[in-house]
Amino acid sequence: MSLGGSEQPLIPQPPATVTALRQAIMQVAPAALPAFTRELDQAADEARLGSDLGPLRRFSGQWAIYVHIQRQPHLAARFRELEDRAQHGDADQARAAATELGRILDEAQAALSEGTSS
Incomplete structure (x- = not known):
């Protein structure tokens, strides 16, 4: 993001x-x-x-x-929202939220690995 x-x-x-x-x-x-x-x-x-x-x-x-x-306040808020949806949403919402959470975590890991975490 x-x-x-x-x-x-x-x-x-x-x-x-x-x-x-x-x-x-x-x-x-x-x-x-x-x-x-x-x-x-x-x-x-x-x-x-x-x-x-x-x-x-x-x-x-x-x-x-x-x-x-x-x-990153906007990213942190989005992450919390997705965690809540993954835990409390229906199966489709939970699956979509988990996918996006994974993407955010992957992007964070990549940014840290590259040293370009702005």
């Missing part, structure tokens, strides 16, 4: 580090901070138990996508 001139992101996309993501979440979605902390603790425990950084990489990647979406 592309942004028009008046739909600029609230903040620049931060690097996918725990500190930068935490600061971004405090700015764009402070209500998500408890989930961020809980999931960080879980990822750290899994990484420690498995002697593998994979869980921490997944955590950072998922939260970078979350921030990418939440820092």
Whole structure:
């Protein structure tokens, strides 16, 4: 979902580090901070138990996508609307909403991979 001139992101996309993501979440979605902390603790425990950084990489990647979406008010609102429709709509509405949610997530991932997340 592309942004028009008046739909600029609230903040620049931060690097996918725990500190930068935490600061971004405090700015764009402070209500998500408890989930961020809980999931960080879980990822750290899994990484420690498995002697593998994979869980921490997944955590950072998922939260970078979350921030990418939440820092864009129109996109964040559309995402919430689609989540609601996927959960509460009829089968056709849920399927269409899930498809669009997937597209938004894919676009966010691609933007982050390219480093062009404006």
